[in-house]
Amino acid sequence: MGPQLSASIMPLISADHPGVTDLFAVLAYGEISAFYRLGHEAQQSPSLRGKVALAKMAAAEMNHFVTLEHALAERGVDVFDAMAPFVRALDAYHASTDPSTWLESMVKAYVGDGIAADFYREIAAALAPPVAATVRDVLAETVHSQFAVAEVRRSVAANRQERDRLTLWGRRLLGEAITQAQYVMAQRDELTDLVITATGDLNNIAALFDRMQISHAARMAVLGLG
């Protein structure tokens, strides 16, 4: 069983696959844009506790950014050059999902980050160990997101209208995330090759999106939505 076992645990994607740079770069710009989104949305917080909770989430994003900046530097790549191709798609995602209320912000912080994390964790499973470790490191769940869960659950428990409204909002977040992910894949051949290699083939990508939809529904349920 030696050779077969080795083959099954051998990562599909080596650390020098050119798509790895793209992967780190899109994650890095994701952290930056999440940082500014959280800082901006915190203005709507009804309390100082809410502001601080969002500020902690934002600071965690920047700590992750620094990890990615170093990982890219080790590959001889400047993070700003590498991020440039992804600015448009991520900015478009945030512009198309700009929360109009505090609760929409909370749902986006919890559900939006979860969608991205699902996608990247699946890819990580096929990556060479040091690359996979960096990806998992920057996706580490923080306790801060529990604040978002508590805020939303409390507010929707006794308010059916709010619950319905936020359920639709959650669906829109998933739709916009998939739209922008597809846009990025269409633009970046090396990243697309990495994702297809990681998942096996195009059918498996469809299966991946199905799994993401199931995880999304589970997260919505945690929030008391859906």
Next chain:
Amino acid sequence: MGPQLSASIMPLISADHPGVTDLFAVLAYGEISAFYRLGHEAQQSPSLRGKVALAKMAAAEMNHFVTLEHALAERGVDVFDAMAPFVRALDAYHASTDPSTWLESMVKAYVGDGIAADFYREIAAALAPPVAATVRDVLAETVHSQFAVAEVRRSVAANRQERDRLTLWGRRLLGEAITQAQYVMAQRDELTDLVITATGDLNNIAALFDRMQISHAARMAVLGLG
């Protein structure tokens, strides 16, 4: 020489002085308000590099906040309760020194933080070692402020009008900081007692403000101003 030496290195202020809670609390709210100020001002950044530099400064402030939150929790104090008395003065400082340009933001990030750090470091010298260590920890200079120095120096080197304008801005920052510090001291007896004990007497407070003015001038010179 034993007893005299011991006396001279003995901290003047024990860890259970009631002003220590106030000191940690005003530092904590300072970190929060600096976090949001930097996030807000980053919108004016002419480049993604500038935005990222400010985001890193902001994340460092939040890491310091968490240190203070824990230090207060160890004293059995909720950080939000403890910060409440300082919200007004710090918000007033930031409202009265809201930068209208990117360069004003940069000067404020470097000079404003420096003024506060000078003050707290002087106080730290008289505090019991564990308290002093927490204060010094959260005041640690970050390399990120070198970004602000480079931005300002480059811009004023060839522009006398900008230099004169930013020199006046720097003076205003010092004036507003001292105004708000005096307001806080007038409101909080225990903190005032701590500061007077730390400096020795009221004459020494005047000497402290003189030293702060000298450090301020040195920082302005680093920026190519004054």
